[in-house]
Amino acid sequence: MGEHGDDVRGAAERHVPVLLERCLELLAPALAEPGAVMVDCTLGMGGHTEGVLRRFPHVRVVGLDRDTQALELAGERLAPFGDRFTGVHAVYDEIRDVLADLGIPAVQGVLMDLGVSSLQLDEAERGFSYAKDAPLDMRMDATAGLTAADVLNTYDERDLVRVLRTYGEERFAPRIARSVVRARAVAPLARTGELVDLIRSSIPMAARQTGGHPAKRTFQALRIEVNGELEALQHALPESIEALAVGGRIVVEAYQSLEDRLVKHALAAGATTSAPPGLPVVPDTHQPYLRLVTRGAEEADEAELARNPRSQSVRLRAAERLRPTPDHLRTNRRTA
Structure with missing residues (x-):
């Protein structure tokens, strides 16, 4: 659409893909396959996908995003690649349903760049940033679901504490929840500005001096709750591994410890024998079906x-499929 022309031209400047070269290097052996297909589970503004399409001229990319604005901008940016790119409005835990609809039985690459996208942070009215006053929204898919305001104004105090503690690892969760309940009784x-002021007044002065912006953990917690991010990731990891052909690779970039822990466990489970300890010979059905191709989690270098300050907290992990998943470990196909 013409009115987005400036957005599209600026997309490359607004979104510098995190660890792009390392992602391409890790995916390269799998994407060398003739007719290779990669799924970009978190398309965003299309930076990683553009890198893949440029580097591997024979590869097709299916890009998923729940954010319709991101899909539209990325679609315009990637239009020069023609039918080598297909954008789909979906949450990434729907990956196998999307591939089934497209008639693709398995893929050679899966890429996930988790967390909030540059587009969402930069669009002030979306309410993701504690640095800009905006409506308390925080939905990645602005067409559906609860907003952050709904969570803050309807959850009881105990549930608010749970959300802030579990998803924000916020030690002052009880104080903040109490302040929210007190404030909403008035109006x-x-x-977002109201919430930031409320958080500041709920946290002791000494604690506000360290650990970054005092609202950071609360905003993270609300975003995760509003978008069901950890639940979606928990389903998406096994679904994505199941979508991989033998020899295919999955690369995941996480930005906070809760996500990285889920990624670490999912990949480690596939890279470990499922046989009971002490068996003299491990049957094929219990052999690992993944091989880790990163040592632990890789971080951004200087x-x-x-080049990209947003890479500060990234933790990158990757694995390669060695064989089909044994029947007793295979996840049931999710249906929409």
Whole structure:
């Protein structure tokens, strides 16, 4: 659409893909397959997908995003690649249903760049940033679901504490929840600025001096709750591994410890024998079906940090499929 022209031209500048070269290097052996297909589970503004399409001229990419605005901008940016790119409005835990609809039985690559996208942070009215006053929304898919305001104004105090503790690892969760309940009794919370002020006043002065912006953990927690992010990731990891052909690779970039823990466990489970300890010979059905291709989690180096400050907290992990998943470990296909 013509009115997005400036957005599309600026997309490459607004979104510097995190660890792009390392992602391409890790995916390269799998994407060398003739007719290779990769799924970009978190398309965003299309930076990683553009890198793949340029580097591997024979590869087709299916890009998933729940954010219709991101899909539209990425679709325009990637239009020069023609039918080598297909954008789909979906949450990434629907990966196998999407591939089934497209008639693709298995793929050679899966890429996930988790967390909030540059587009969402930069669009002030979306309410993702504690640095800009905006409506308390935080939905990645602005067409459906609860907003952050709904969570803050309807959850009881105990549930608010649970959300802030579990998803934000916020030690002052009880104080913040109490302040929210007190404030909403006067008037419903509607703006991010109100919430930031409320958080500041709930946290002791000494604690506000360290650990970054005092609202950071609360905003993370609300975003995860609003978008069901950890639940979606928990389903998406086994679904994505099941979508991989033998020899295919999955690369995941996580930005906070809760996500990285889920990724670590999912990949480690596939890379470990499922046989009971002490068996003299491990049957084929219990052999590992993944091989880890990163040692632990890789982080951004100084050059990457200088180029892209948003890479500061990234933890990158990757694995390769060695064989089909044994029947007793295979996840049931999810249906929409």
